[in-house]
Amino acid sequence: MSLKLRSAPPWAVLVACCTAQFMVILDVTIVNVALPQMRDALGLSTNGLQWVVNAYTLTFAGFLMLGGRAADLWGRRRIFLIGLVLFTVCSLIGGLAQNGAWLITARAAQGIGGAILAPATLSLLTSRFTDPHERRRALGAWSITSASGAAVGVLVGGILTDLLDWRWVLFVNVPIGAAVVALALLAMAESRPDGAKPRLDVLGALTVTSGLAVLVYGIVGTTSHPWGSAQTLITLAVGAALLTVFAITETRIAANPLVPFSVFKRRSLTVVNAVTLSIGAANFGTYYFLSLYLQQVQKYSPLQAGLDFLPVGLSAFTGALIGTRLVVRLGVRNQLILGTAVAASGLIWIAATVAPGQSYLGNLLIPLILFGGGIGLSFTPMAMGATQGVPPDQAGLASGLINATRQVGGAIGLAAMATAASSVTSRHTASAGIPRALTDGYALAFLIAGLGLVAGMLLAFALPSASGQKHGTERAQAAPDTRKAVSARARR
Incomplete structure (x- = not known):
C-alpha cells in the first residue's frame, strides 16, 4: 500500500513529534511531587490521590492500540492533531479543577488524548524518515525526549509547585501544546493510505x-x-x-x-515489546517510590525533591544521546542488554543501601546516574527494534504496541511494587518506626524493579544478533532491486 506524503521540512516534523512525545511522558510523573498539595487543596482521600495518577495511566494504556491503528487508517497528521488538541484542552480543564472528581475525570480524558497522540509521533517519524541513517537520527531524538521526560517531569513539577501552584503542573501543557498545534498545521505533511479508507x-x-x-x-x-x-x-x-x-x-x-497477529511473527518486535514491559515497570516504580522516599522519609520540599531527580534526567538524556550513535556499532540486541544491565545495577544498589537520613550525594547520586544512563541507552534500540521491518501501513500499530507495552508494564509493576512495599511497611512499623518501615518497603520496591530489568536483559538475548540484523536489512534493501531486474528481463 503506497502512501501520499507531501513534502514537509524534516526539522518541523521532528520538533513537533519530539515535543508532543515529551509532553505525554512528562505528564506521567509531573503530578507526583504535587500530590500532597492537590490533597490539601481539593480534600482528596488517600485512594482519591492515587487515582490522580492512575486515571491517566489507565486510559493511556487502554486506548493506545486504538490510537495507533487510527493513525494508520485515517492519516497520521490528522490523528496527531486530534490527540494533541484533546491533551492540551484537558490539561487546562484539569488545572481549573475545583474538586477531586473534576481533576480525576480531566486526567482520564487527558490520558485518552495522550494515547491518541503518542503512537502518531513515532509513526510520523518512521514514515517521514525512510533513509536508514536519517531514521536512526530521528528515532534517536525521539528516544532522548522519551528517556528524559519522566525525570524532567518530577523536576518541573517540583519547581512549579514550590514557586507557583500545583495547578501549573497541568497549565504548563497549554502554551506548549498550542505552539505544537500551530507548527503541525503550518509545516507537517499528511501521511495516509491511497484509495478507499479501510473500515476500522x-x-x-x-x-x-x-x-x-x-x-x-x-x-x-x-x-x-x-x-x-x-x-x-x-x-x-x-x-x-x-x-x-x-x-x-x-x-x-x-x-x-485492528492488530494483525502476523505482526508478532517478527521476532524483533515481539521480543522488544517483552523487554519494554520491564523498562516500563522500572521507570514507573522508581520515580513513584523515589519521590515518596525523598518527601516522606527525608522530608524534602517539592522543589528539593524535584532537583534531586535532575541527575536521572541528565544521565538518561546523555545515555540516549550516546545510544543513538552506539547502536550502529553494538546493534539493537547488544545495546538493549547493556542498557538494562546498567539500569538494573543502579536499582539493586539503591535497594541494598537506602536508609533514613542518608546523604543523597554519598548514597543515591551514583546509582541514580546508572539507572538513568541505562534507561537512556535502551530507548533508541527499543524504538528501532519495535519498528524494524514493519511495513509503512503498520507503523502506527507498531508504535502503539511499544507505547502500550510500556504503560501496561508500568501499571503492572507499580501495582506489584506498591502491594509488596505496603505489606513490608505494615509489618515493620511497630518494631522499627515509621521512617524505617517506609524505607524498608521502598527498598523492596526498588529491588523488584531491578530484578525486573534483569529479566528484561535476559529476554534481550533472544533478539537477532547485530550481524543478523545487518543481513536482514541488506536483504530487504536488495528485494526491490531484484524485483526491478526481473521485471526488466520480462519486458525484454
Missing part, C-alpha cells in the same frame, strides 16, 4: 480497549484490594476474557483486523 475493526477496538482498561484497573486496584480478593480476581478475569475475545476477533472474524 470496531469489535476489535472495543474489546482490546476495554480489556486493557479493565485489566489495568484491576492491577492498580491491588493497592487497596489484595491480589486474592474477590474484587481483584473478578476484575482481572473480566479483563482476560475481553482480551480473549479480542484475540478471537483478530484471528477469526475481522476482515481488516
